[in-house]
Amino acid sequence: SGIVNCQNTLIANFGMPVWENPTEFMMEAVFKHEKMKYRYISTEVPKDKLKAAFEGVKAMGYKGFNCTLPHKQNIIPLLDGLGESAELMGAVNCVVERDGLYIGENTDGKGYTESLSQVTKIEGKSILILGAGGAARAIAIECALENAKKIIIVNRSKSSGQDLAELVEKNTAASGEFIQLDGEVAVPANVDIVINATNIGLYPDATKVPIDMSTLKSNMIVSDVIPNPPQTQFIKEATALGCTTIDGLGMLVNQGKIAIKYWSGKDVNADVMRQALVDLFN
Ligand code: NDP
Known part of the structure; x- marks a missing residue:
């Protein structure tokens, strides 16, 4: 008939x-793959313009947005309200319009637990988590909400x-314990999961994560939040020791998949999202 719907849902x-920030590449790739009439637009917003940008979102009927630093x-x-983990963390990375209200969620930790x-x-x-910044907070809270028994935080700065x-x-x-980082941390023998949630290893940094690798056991699960490169030195060494490993692309892809579920109700293909990032980083 020649009539085409030109209207897209905006994020x-x-x-x-x-x-x-590579998020747009994986979002647009999966919208195309799933034939969803959605657009995802990376937008630089200075700190003092956030309120105005949010007014724009409401005026233009955006379904939601991710927010990253700052x-x-x-x-x-x-916002009009917060989800449970966003409230506990005091940080929102995903805003969703529900019945005219804009609700803040945090999908970083949920992406990790997925x-x-x-x-x-x-x-x-x-679970032992190295780091106490935004990524570590999201992971610690979400693992605790998923009924982990114990969360051990190892960090350089004492207060955070x-x-x-x-x-x-x-x-x-869950029980929470703090160990101050001093040289390399020895992983206690009863730990099941070890996570690097610092920025150590993010391209082009090739510094070694301060974990005593001789204390890792092959039945431990070892993971890294660093998405680029996906195979960090830490992940490579843990793989060589026989540990099961999870790279930072998993968290990045899954936080996006969960956000799309919040915005559209749809479960999208995570492999397409992961491949879009792999292609981008290669
Ligand atoms: P923050 O700046 O909030 O926190 C950084 C953390 O790393 C702090 O705990 C800091 O310790 C620690 N740290 C940094 N450098 C060192 C060092 N040389 N030695 C010891 N500790 C160090 O960052 P974020 O938590 O927001 O991000 C951390 C990483 O997580 C980033 O690389 C980011 O790419 C990744 N990330 C990945 C996501 C994913 O989806 N895969 C999602 C979100 C983040 P201190 O407190 O002492 O300064």
Whole structure:
């Protein structure tokens, strides 16, 4: 008939900067693959323009947006409500319009637990997390909400490490413990899962993660949040020791897959998203 629907559902990614953020590539690739009439637009928004950008979202009827640095906390007072983990973490990476209200969610930690669930049950596990920044907070809280038994936070700075361990201990059913990083950390023998949630190893950094590799056992699961390169030195060494490993692409892909589910209700093909990133990084 020649009549085409030119209307797309709009999603943004607000950050400053956003030029090094690969999310748009995997989102657009999977929208195309799934024949979804959605567009995902990376948009640089300076800190003092977030409120105006959010007004624009409402005026133009965006279904939602991701927010990355420096907006993950600053968006909170502007929103109509928060999901459970976003509330506990005090950070939002995904905003979803539901019945006219814009609700803040955090899919970073959920993306991680989704990857982890593909290789093990989280319930009852003891988990050591290196780092206490945004990624570590998201992972610690979400694993605790998935009924992990114990979360051990190892961090260089005492205050943020202690804060996160206390947040877990006081606000979730899991126990939270803090170990101050001093040289290399020895992984306690009863730990099931070891996670690097620092930026050590992010391209072009090739520094070694401060974990005593001789304390890793082959029955441990070892993972890294670094998406680029996916095979970090840490992951390579842990694989050589016989550990089951999970790379940072899993978290990145799954947080996006969960966000799409929130925005559209649709379960999309994660392999297409992962391949889009692999192609981009190669
Ligand atoms: P933050 O800046 O919030 O936190 C960084 C953390 O790393 C802090 O705990 C910091 O310790 C620690 N750290 C940094 N350098 C060193 C070092 N040389 N030695 C010891 N500790 C160090 O960053 P984010 O948590 O937001 O991000 C961390 C990484 O996670 C990034 O590389 C990012 O790419 C990745 N990420 C991946 C995601 C994914 O989907 N795969 C999602 C989100 C993040 P201290 O407190 O002492 O400074």
